[in-house]
Amino acid sequence: MDEKALIARRVALELKDGDLANLGIGLPTLVARHLPAGVRVFFQSENGIIGMQPLPEEGFAWSDLTDAGGSPIGAVPGAAAFDSALSFGLIRGGHLDVTVLGGLQVDEEGHLANWMVPGKMVPGMGGAMDLVTGAKRVIVAMTHTAKGEPKIVKRCTLPLTAVRRVSLVVTDMAVIEPTDDGLVLREVAPGITPERVLEATEASLIVPAEVPTMRLATAPS
């Protein structure tokens, strides 16, 4: 299975019926495709809408209805549009149930770094700092390693996105929950052992006696 699809299918199970969710660009966007039947989630695009959906048909685009990347989208019935101040009021005021974001590093304190690599990549934080600070739940969806290097580290060497502890980290190898006691290994991907996760992780992990295999939402038809 494609590792990104695996991550998206696992994250999709974290979304609950009625949730307001904001998905980051890239891998997190895939999560919307994997929602279980009967779970209706409302997606916010931080440029000013609740109720975004993919463009329903070719030729249905309009320049006033776009996602945060500037691409045309659709809107579900019951969508609501608003300005940037209200959009971030929803995020910072604790009204957003969950955000799913990509990550460059997560450390033992559950801190996320995902917005810059000094001397290399300085795209800007966009809404990432607000999302990590304000959402009720922050789920990091990322590959477990990058070019063989662990991304789950003792202490982030990259600049932090926020000092708020994220809620859950979902990778192609594992589901890890930051807690008061440290990072707990909650699930392993199909075919992956806890030992292999430990090998691919710089941070210390707390490994319970039983670590179940990752649950996965069904793939879209």
Add this chain to the structure above:
Amino acid sequence: MDEKALIARRVALELKDGDLANLGIGLPTLVARHLPAGVRVFFQSENGIIGMQPLPEEGFAWSDLTDAGGSPIGAVPGAAAFDSALSFGLIRGGHLDVTVLGGLQVDEEGHLANWMVPGKMVPGMGGAMDLVTGAKRVIVAMTHTAKGEPKIVKRCTLPLTAVRRVSLVVTDMAVIEPTDDGLVLREVAPGITPERVLEATEASLIVPAEVPTMRLATAPS
């Protein structure tokens, strides 16, 4: 001439074409009736509209279109409605050209007291503190004395509405401008001498060599 009408007619001359104005309850409300021909002023009601006007016809009332006192009003073509936060953003952000407010006392520093009499009347400040703090021009429209007592005093004994110096004071006896040097007597009402103004005023007044008679807008037909 009725003293309130006189004050309103004088204040009306202070409003300029295109101004956004907010009139306080009572005497200030009368100003709208005395605008010179060709001067189009937009009136804000702080409960959330620009473009209020008196109810145009009996039977045209609607419960969702009211003034700050809760009474039905009309709206001119081109009116705009908004919530309380934006309404006071207009006031505090310096977007309101002029406010006309009643007064209990004005002192030599040009400070206004108009919202409470300790131990007696505590209606609440409503929007008065915001208006006096934020409007570009603050015009006080009030009778010169109350029960024979001067209302223009050396120092306000009543709680201040703001520490911002008001722009102009218009009474039934005089037009007085607070300046860096103190209160300057700019005009006297028809039939009133500077001497009589001084007698009815506790504060020191600077009296120029020539004090013209109050200009007045024409009364409505």
Add this chain to the structure above:
Amino acid sequence: MKKVIGLAAAVEMIPDGAALMIGGFMGAGTPPRLIDELVRQGRRNLTVIANDTARPGVGIGKLVTAKLVRRVITSHIGTNPETQRQMIAGDIEVELVPQGTLAERIRAAGFGLGGVLTPTGVGTTVAEGKQTVAVNGTVFLLELPLTADFALINAKRADYYGNLEYSLTARNFNPAMAMAAATVIAEAEDIVPVGVISPDAVGTPHVLVDHLIGKERGHG
């Protein structure tokens, strides 16, 4: 996801002593049925956060007359002699807040801000006991967020998701309060099918509304 509930059931969720934000300005934009039901059920010792207490017999004035209110945080009580009488008698505690500051304090809570710096009230009795902050030589009051257990919201129209559309001056404090309270109960003149309200006409997105009062038989 089902938000529409009965009027009585909605008000039964509100305990004695609750802090309520109530939309409206002199009664315009105050939810009429929720107010009447609070009176009918006789909820007591309420804290009310609202622009004003209207007049006796009007909007929040009904709660005051029924002696359900222990504390009011408001910008104005001058139009309701009953509020003033109860204040003087010591039955009701009144905290007066400048109207613009009241709007910003409520907004700050809903928008996750720790506070706002405002010039209004500097040098007046409103500044007593408050922290001031100087920014580029100008002194501002630090005004803190204001939240509540419940917001009672009035809208012109709702859809069944709970999107709210407001009308003219009946809007006033409703949108900010719908962001700021722990639980939001909304009452609309009409509830329309989802999709009928244009996304641009939504004043309060449905995700902020916890409960919506349904129409009841006999109410026309």
Add this chain to the structure above:
Amino acid sequence: MKKVIGLAAAVEMIPDGAALMIGGFMGAGTPPRLIDELVRQGRRNLTVIANDTARPGVGIGKLVTAKLVRRVITSHIGTNPETQRQMIAGDIEVELVPQGTLAERIRAAGFGLGGVLTPTGVGTTVAEGKQTVAVNGTVFLLELPLTADFALINAKRADYYGNLEYSLTARNFNPAMAMAAATVIAEAEDIVPVGVISPDAVGTPHVLVDHLIGKERGHG
């Protein structure tokens, strides 16, 4: 009171070195004709306050490509490699601001606030050099208002007074910027007679708009 002026005349008011707030999010809601005319007239050393610099050839990206911009205060430049190239070359100075903080700082200026206390950025590089304020044990950054010489605003419709109506995600930063700049120049797809836009549909009241770009012959 006459607000409608020609495109060229409007842009001629903007001097080299001006600070501009420009509405839009990745080009959506950015005034297209004002941008093109700025490029045509070759205004230089501009400071641009905007959510992003879009892409080369799109919205604010056109200003960057034409090398008109000396400084950007923005939340994101990652979609425009030309902005990044000029930043690395030292031709353009970039101040990165979290998007929600950017919105609140602009709003604070327009609403007469001295600043806002925000949790975003605490403990990160964004907090460097900024005052922090503790409120009830929680630490917030004090973020200061952001103003500009001009705001360039894009709306769906205007009326001849200058009331502006926005559409869906093209709204974004436009309403806040229209409050925050010294001079507001607005461009709309249509200018309709006064009274045609419902008071409830007005996103920016006309009193905030100084100049409105008229339709020109040949523009269809």
